[in-house]
Amino acid sequence: MQFSSLFFSLVLATAVVAKGDKNSTSTSTKAVTDKSLCKEMTSLNQLVKLASNTTKLADKTKNNATKIADIQSMASEASTKLTTMSSNTTLMSTCAVIDAAAKTDDECQSMKSLQKLISLAGNDTALADKAKNNQTKIDAIKTMATKAQTKLDAMTSNTTLTTACDSIKSSKASKNGTKDAAASASSAATSASSTAKAKSAGTMLNAKVGLISSFVLVAAGMMML
Ligand SMILES: *[C@@H]1O[C@H](CO)[C@@H](O)[C@H](O)[C@H]1NC(C)=O
Ligand SMILES: *[C@@H]1O[C@H](CO)[C@@H](O)[C@H](O)[C@H]1NC(C)=O
Ligand SMILES: *[C@@H]1O[C@H](CO)[C@@H](O)[C@H](O)[C@H]1NC(C)=O
Ligand SMILES: *[C@@H]1O[C@H](CO)[C@@H](O)[C@H](O)[C@H]1NC(C)=O
Ligand SMILES: *[C@@H]1O[C@H](CO)[C@@H](O)[C@H](O)[C@H]1NC(C)=O
Ligand SMILES: *[C@@H]1O[C@H](CO)[C@@H](O)[C@H](O)[C@H]1NC(C)=O
Ligand SMILES: *[C@@H]1O[C@H](CO)[C@@H](O)[C@H](O)[C@H]1NC(C)=O
Ligand SMILES: *[C@@H]1O[C@H](CO)[C@@H](O)[C@H](O)[C@H]1NC(C)=O
Helix, strand or coil, rough: HHHHHHHHHHHHHHCCCCCCCCCCCCCCCCCHHHHHHHHHHHHHHHHHHHHHHHHHHHHHCCCHHHHHHHHHHHHHHHHHHHHHHCHHHHHHHHHHHHHHHHHHHHHHHHHHHHHHHHHHCCCCCHHHHHCCCHHHHHHHHHHHHHHHHHHHHHHHHCCHHHHHHHHHHHHHHHHHCCHHHHHHHHHHHHHHHHHHHHHHHHHHHHHHHCCHHHHHHHHHHHHHC
């Protein structure tokens, strides 16, 4: 349900708020990091934005006045908290750095997806297998791969980006074992929206072409952005 998913994010937001308010000793399990503060700001911002959109609010709460009042009261607190947090310029610039890192991480992942799609299109055996020998699908993948190559070339020509990706890769390799978990955890929050967007664009394409491969979908989605 829409409301329950909304509530889940509110609970998350308030959980972070609570954590921030407590003594560092009582929350010895997990220190409040800049990253968690930046994440908290994102949640608080979303809450304030929701509360200010009466259409959306009515929709999410099915026009329940009690729920609307609850959200508005939470948003009012969130707004106060945001004002305080925003006044910390150190934190604001740290968040800008964290957000940029997450964006770079997303771009590196996209390059990998594009490369996979290109490799697939270049391997007749793998392609026939993936497309179950359906020529329409084979052609569609090849067309996508051509676009993917253009996009990848543009990204690869950005040495800032490729250098950043290399360093992310080696830092992940050194944090061995949990590489995938670490990778997804670090970028999950900020990449969630862009990945979702890429995936949904990809899903549209999937409906048309009938592919069932997440990397193809993400790559395809990327190209439709
Ligand atoms: C908890 O925080 C309060 C006020 O911020 C402080 O006076 C108190 O000493 C702290 N308690 C501990 C155990 O650190
Ligand atoms: C409010 O929410 C509605 C529905 O979710 C959306 O279409 C609209 O663009 C939003 N308005 C503003 C000002 O963000
Ligand atoms: C509105 O929401 C409140 C709190 O969640 C709930 O107790 C109440 O039953 C709801 N009212 C209606 C009319 O659904
Ligand atoms: C501002 O934020 C930084 C980074 O999170 C923190 O170390 C510092 O204590 C904060 N300053 C104030 C005045 O709250
Ligand atoms: C092409 O794909 C097949 C099946 O997935 C694989 O066994 C083969 O090694 C690939 N060939 C090349 C040149 O990558
Ligand atoms: C190159 O990539 C970096 C990191 O993602 C980005 O900040 C920068 O804007 C890109 N440069 C160009 C010319 O696209
Ligand atoms: C990384 O992990 C693999 C097994 O997952 C292991 O074989 C390898 O030795 C590890 N490398 C380093 C540098 O720890
Ligand atoms: C091949 O794929 C296309 C596009 O997904 C589909 O419309 C068509 O029915 C498929 N053909 C066969 C023979 O399965």
